[in-house]
Amino acid sequence: MRRLLVLERISAFVRDHVQPVETVLDGDSAHAELARLRELAKSAGLWALPLPRELGGGGLDLATYFGLAEAEGRSDHGPTALGSASLLDVRMFRAHASEAVRERYLKSLVAGEITGSYAMTEPGVAGSDPAASRTTAARVAGGWVLSGRKWFTTGAGTAAYVTVLAGGSLFVVPTGSPGFRVVREIPVLGASGQFEIEVAEVFVPAEHLLGEGGDGLAIAGTRLALGRTLRCLRWIGQAERAFELMCARATTRQVRGSALADRQLVQQHVFEALLAIRSARALTRQAAELVAAEQDARTEIGLAKVAAARTLQQVTDSATQVFGAEGLGPDTPLPMLSRIARTARILDGADELHVSATARRVLARGRAD
Incomplete structure (x- = not known):
């Protein structure tokens, strides 16, 4: 209750x-x-x-x-x-950060007084292959020196720190560090919030390493499992929002004396959207149960991520079609949802990455359960 x-x-x-x-x-x-x-x-x-x-x-x-x-x-x-x-950062810091990092950031993060950012993707390097990262981490007295560039780093322009993958490890880099620079903001389909950053021989104290040296990809994998699950749940919520807009439009819009809802092609849009939402929700809930229980959910997350991203794009597109020209303008949230939907199929791993990785995993064990 x-x-x-x-x-x-x-x-x-x-x-x-x-x-x-x-x-x-x-x-x-x-x-x-x-x-x-x-x-x-x-x-x-x-x-x-x-x-x-x-x-x-x-x-x-x-x-x-x-x-x-x-x-x-x-x-x-x-x-x-x-x-x-900040849930992903808070859980990551509690599990892997030094006492100094936890003391410096955790309470301020939870209070909303500061924000953090997370940097893995690099210019010229496939985002689906973090092991190919070119950002280096050289061991020096008292810590590390980081050098490289990252981009599509959410919120880096206002963050108090950026967690940077370098040399196979993750480092918490205060944005006020000498050598840290926001190179530019990168609009994504017209929306703000993504940045390219540079770490040019930035000194990072030893206590700002997460876990042990070389643990970066393992820590990132745990973080991604939760992050992808949360994105799926949120995308389904947004798809549901677009679905409700479409249904309201179909039942209230009159064309030549009858509602759009009376047209079979509109009914097909509604049916296909409902089918997609309920299917994606079921897959995502299955993945979420495994993630919450700290069990291996790679296959379930792969299925859910592709299903939820496709569903958001499909339902938003159908809603826009039912709205007609009005769905392209600023009077509904559909253009914003369409932008989110298109990025969803690339964000946190492109659809193709998840399709291939999931298929290989299933083929290796030879069964669907």
Whole structure:
């Protein structure tokens, strides 16, 4: 009962407070609006629900939070406004960071006072092959010296630190470090928030190494498993939002004396969208159960990631088709959802990567279960 009440409150918060200001949050004046939303979330008792209670969060376990993530993710800005966007960093630091790093960043992260960023992808290197990273980490007295470039680094322009993959290890690099530079912002289909960065002989203290030297890819793999699962849940929430818009349009729009909903081709759009959403949701829930139980979920995550990304693109495209020209303009969230949908099929590993990796894994064991 309590979970259902929290779910309803999160849904209402995203609908009433976040969605109406999405265009502001996508723009250059997002900081002040985001600060206002964070204070609202804190006063409503909805702040940082999956983060540790001893750090100021709500203390929900992953299994419980997975049941809320779809509603929270109906807006791409929902997790940030509600304080759960730092979940990946908080879990990674608690498991692998030194006491110095945990003391410096964790409480401020959970409170929303600072943000972090995560840098793996590099110019000229296939993002699907992190082992091919060219960023180097040279051991020196007292720490390491990092050199290289990263791009499509979310939020690096305002982050307090960036976690950088270099030489097979992960390092927490304060953005004020000498030699750290934001090279440029990279608009993605017109939207802001992605950056290219350079670390030019940046000294990183030894205590800013996560885990042991060479642990970077293993730590990144654990992080990716959770991150991909959360993205799938949020994409399904956004697909559901587009589906609701499409159904409302179909039942209210009159053409030559009858509703669009009476047309068989529109009915097919609705059926195919519903089929896709329910199929992707089932696959994602299966993956989420395994991730929450800390079991191997690589096959399930691969299936869910491709299904959820395709579903968001399919449903958003169908909704736009039913809306007609209005669906291309600024009066609905469909252009924004279409942008997210297109990037979803590349973000966190392109569809083709997941298709091939999943197929190879299944073929190796020779069965579908």
